Amino acid sequence: xxxxxxxxxxxxxxxxxxxxxxxxxxxxxxxxxxxxxxxxxxxxxxxxxxxxxxxxxxxxxxxxxxxxxxxxxxxxxxxxxxxxxxxxxxxxxxxxxxxxxxxxxxxxxxxxxxxxxxxxxxxxxxxxxxxxxxxxxxxxxxxxxxxxxxxxxxxxxxxxxxxxxxxxxxxxxxxxxxxxxxxxxxxxxxxxxxxxxxxxxxxxxxxxxxxxxxxxxxxxxxxxxxxxxxxxxxxxxxxxxxxxxxxxxxxxxxxxxxxxxxxx
Numbered sequence: 001x002x003x004x005x006x007x008x009x010x011x012x013x014x015x016x017x018x019x020x021x022x023x024x025x026x027x028x029x030x031x032x033x034x035x036x037x038x039x040x041x042x043x044x045x046x047x048x049x050x051x052x053x054x055x056x057x058x059x060x061x062x063x064x065x066x067x068x069x070x071x072x073x074x075x076x077x078x079x080x081x082x083x084x085x086x087x088x089x090x091x092x093x094x095x096x097x098x099x100x101x102x103x104x105x106x107x108x109x110x111x112x113x114x115x116x117x118x119x120x121x122x123x124x125x126x127x128x129x130x131x132x133x134x135x136x137x138x139x140x141x142x143x144x145x146x147x148x149x150x151x152x153x154x155x156x157x158x159x160x161x162x163x164x165x166x167x168x169x170x171x172x173x174x175x176x177x178x179x180x181x182x183x184x185x186x187x188x189x190x191x192x193x194x195x196x197x198x199x200x201x202x203x204x205x206x207x208x209x210x211x212x213x214x215x216x217x218x219x220x221x222x223x224x225x226x227x228x229x230x231x232x233x234x235x236x237x238x239x240x241x242x243x244x245x246x247x248x249x250x251x252x253x254x255x256x257x258x259x260x261x262x263x264x
Contacts, residue, residue, distance in 0.1 A: 002133055005052045006125025009136055012045060013118035020111035027104070028165045032094045035104065042107045045114075045140050053137025060103040060146040065093040099162045100155035102147055110143040177203045 019038050026034035043059075050056035068076045068089035075082045076089040083089050098104050117139055125132035181203065184195040208218055 002129040003126045005048075005133060006122045006127075006136075008122075009048065009052075009125065010119050010122035012041070012048070013114045013122060015041070016111045016115040016118070020108060023108050023111060027099060027108070027162065029169060030091075030095050030162070030166050032091065032098055035098050038111075039104075039107060042110055042144050045110070046144055049137040049140040049144075053133045053140070055134065055137035055141055057141050057145050060106075060144065062097065062101045062103070065097050068093060096159055099159050103144075105158075106143050106147070110140075113143070173206065177206060 019041055023035060023038045026032075026038070039061075046057040046059070068078065068086050070076055070086070075084065076086055077083075078089040078092045081092075118136065121132060121136040121139055125136055177199065181196070181199050184199050187193075188196040204220065
């Protein structure tokens with residue numbers, strides 16, 4: 001049984017590199033649900049250290065922050081910023097909690113190193129048996145065990161670095177979208193407008209995502225209504241047509257038996 005458990009620990013170590021890359025990207029971009037989901041893997045390693053290696057490891061994470069509470073004027077304040085709605089403050093509190101917790105970064109370090117160290121110790125357990133399992137448990141406890149919390153000044157510096165990295169990544173994405181919009185303007189001048197329309201819609205979705213994070217309303221005008229169909233077959237100036245579409249000041253008559261129309 002100990003040898004099979006060693007092979008199971010090798011399989012757990014194999015997924016480390018991919019998860020480490022995803023975890024680092026999620027921390028830099030502030031995608032907190034992904035970070036919380038990846039935490040399940042180190043949690044599984046802690047549980048297996050107790051069940052298989054006979055070295056129980058306690059949960060090392062700082063407690064989650066409470067839900068944000070409004071001030072007497074109804075505004076929410078988080079890190080010297082005010083918000084009208086609770087969603088963004090809750091997100092910022094969760095992002096600060098994850099980034100400033102030293103156990104989060106030890107999880108990332110374990111995901112990077114365990115594919116090497118954990119694989120070697122797991123293969124040793126598959127050959128030697130129970131003694132090597134305890135070596136693996138000690139290795140897991142060395143990185144994933146409880147630690148003394150970071151000082152507040154260290155937490156603040158880490159969060160500041162992550163905030164700067166997020167702003168840099170957002171700026172690069174915005175610069176890329178701006179370049180694509182400028183490049184798609186030339187085809188639009190000769191009638192190929194669909195690349196410009198697609199890019200404008202996606203750039204609006206991107207900017208609206210950050211507007212919602214800081215509580216800013218969308219500045220865009222409402223989208224136009226869909227064209228209305230009018231059945232005018234054989235009547236008035238539309239004789240020979242089966243009907244027309246009305247879209248604001250523009251009317252398009254549809255010829256009978258044809259897919260195109262005459263625009264008036």
